[in-house]
Amino acid sequence: MNYFEIFDIPVQLKVDKADLPKKYFELSRKFHPDFYVNTTPSEQNRALEITANLNKAFKTFQSPDDTIKYVLQLKGLLEEEEKYQLPPDFLMEVLEINEKLMDAGDSNETKLNLQSAIDNLQSEIYEPVKKTVEHYQDGVTSEKELLQVKEYYYKKKYLHRIQQQLNGMS
Numbered sequence: 001m002n003y004f005e006i007f008d009i010p011v012q013l014k015v016d017k018a019d020l021p022k023k024y025f026e027l028s029r030k031f032h033p034d035f036y037v038n039t040t041p042s043e044q045n046r047a048l049e050i051t052a053n054l055n056k057a058f059k060t061f062q063s064p065d066d067t068i069k070y071v072l073q074l075k076g077l078l079e080e081e082e083k084y085q086l087p088p089d090f091l092m093e094v095l096e097i098n099e100k101l102m103d104a105g106d107s108n109e110t111k112l113n114l115q116s117a118i119d120n121l122q123s124e125i126y127e128p129v130k131k132t133v134e135h136y137q138d139g140v141t142s143e144k145e146l147l148q149v150k151e152y153y154y155k156k157k158y159l160h161r162i163q164q165q166l167n168g169m170s
Contacts, residue, residue: 002074003057011138013068013149015061024058068153077146084154093121094158101165114166118159125155
């Protein structure tokens, strides 16, 4: 049973978090292991397994990046520890930002400029996949579109690392 099946929602790249907590607590109560102490060992194990997966699913759905990663893995398009080759032009942009980051020192103006560059690049890489991410339909969205989302996912990971470095300088 995948995470979407547990929550009884369609597979999607962008989960609406509005009803998620309510559904999470409802399912947590329903499958809480304490309610299965007087049942068979297999029913107890099933409740434990569902509860564990429910917790993982809820955590995954809280993060847009983790949700994208999960769907790509579900579709067999992303593997753990995969060595993904990003386009050279993107890597050059990231390298330039990294160099500026190393030279930034304590300059708030430089940090603001770097933040702006990161934000602009983030918007730039999201634009081509925005429609796919926001309107994904299982069985309708093509593999080609999902592979574009995969590239976006890896680019975003790069930017996230730079963002963490910049935040660490503050």
